[in-house]
Amino acid sequence: MPARAGALSALSVSEVAPGVFVHQGLYEEQSPQNRGDIANASFIVGKDAVAVIDTSGSFKVGRELHAAIRGVTDRPIKYVINTHMHPDHVLGNAAFKADSPDYVGHHKLQRALAMRADSYLQSNKLMLGDEAFEGSEIVLPTVLVEDKLSLDLGGRSLVCEPQKTAHTDNDLIITDTATDTLFLGDLLFSVHIPTIDGSIKGWLSLLDELATRKAARVVPGHGPPAMEFPGALDAERKYLSTVASDVRKLIADNKTMSEAAKTAALSERADWKLFDTFHVRNVTTAFAELEWD
Template structure:
């Protein structure tokens, strides 16, 4: 994979500018497909909201950005990375779902006047959570890192599927049923068969549940058999291979579901569940202590009404 980035452009190396004073690193995982790998961290002034993966795809006529990170500040660094590699216009900014670490960089692309693309339920999700997302992100990032960040609603909705033409290649956007959230998209590049799963795929970083556990497990069964040259997770390496990439996530959610169902059957309450469910998975995931109890709480609320 070829890496690029920073402001001062040096001579070309392998067809990609070799740059000094790195700002935001990206890797070319397939021809014209670039991915930035975010950190396994909570939001902080130090990371500026750089905690998820962000990608861009360059066509003959235009560029599409897939997720924009967690603040306008780091979003501008992503935009600078794109502009260091190509002068083609940024026509689309696609959000794979509503979470702040994937959408608050949208503001950095306003001057490009792109179409903001999202699941048909993304607008509702962002509008319902806009005040809490703004307040919590500002509190965690601080005034300086969060400056200029805002909620930008989609201008182009994906009801079922939508194809975006970049010139010489197209992106197929597919709206998913409720799983990680109720507004997840999968995007596939026709030219390289690269699939962008967003937070339907976590690797290393523990998955987080803001939708339906049963829905996610059902979707995972479909994704296991999906054909793709490579998949880009929402959190994890730049690119991975199916079906192996999704197996740890499947194991985690299967254990959580099994443990929760057993406790409910035995008449145990949520407090007991948060102490015992899924503890066998602790060593397998980064950020376990930060997110696992929340996952169990959400799973318990869903499964107790089966």
């Protein structure tokens, strides 16, 4: 399929398992040039229907994801599932409104998106520019997942599981039972540095739990279209563990947050793209949480 050639072209996708397609986002910040195409977006084709998992960072990229789906199948798009609230995963939702899908998310997603809607729209319009941002809007979930929820696509089911606070307070993981493919959203970053918008302690605890699960493959929120599991978790766990241990030591040594931001986990810089963009924010977020341990 053609990739990013024009407004109505289809996004490039990889079939990582039978009926499971993933578009790989760029390792970049949002910009007019990439139009918010910086996160992975996926779709799963069943005998009766299609489910989309995350829709990228703008209406225009969402339309190209829609075109990619139509290049594979004409089956109805029944579900649009968001793994969490961040704009690079949800601002393409509006491209699917004409399909009248159920919009599925964590039970805290609706409130989180509603609270941040204005700031998300303003900041992303500023980053993307008027032309790339045009048509983007916040579409709230219509199906809220409070416990395990199974979605039937015909011949295959997707199991949605809400998580405790980790990357955010509204992380949802999805398993395609037909292929044993696990979708972790931004609970898993690869190459792109992880970003903390929830709890570093909760995230590390969840990674320990996830490492005991079995899956044929995992789709990260940022990174390759698919990775081996659970080995895919190792680099992220090392980064977050290093941040936590360094910050705890600095707190014990009576260092300030600004001092911690200059030194904590700098040993990790060479292993991650966008380190200088997001690392200091991660350290300050971790410091604010861990100083009360």
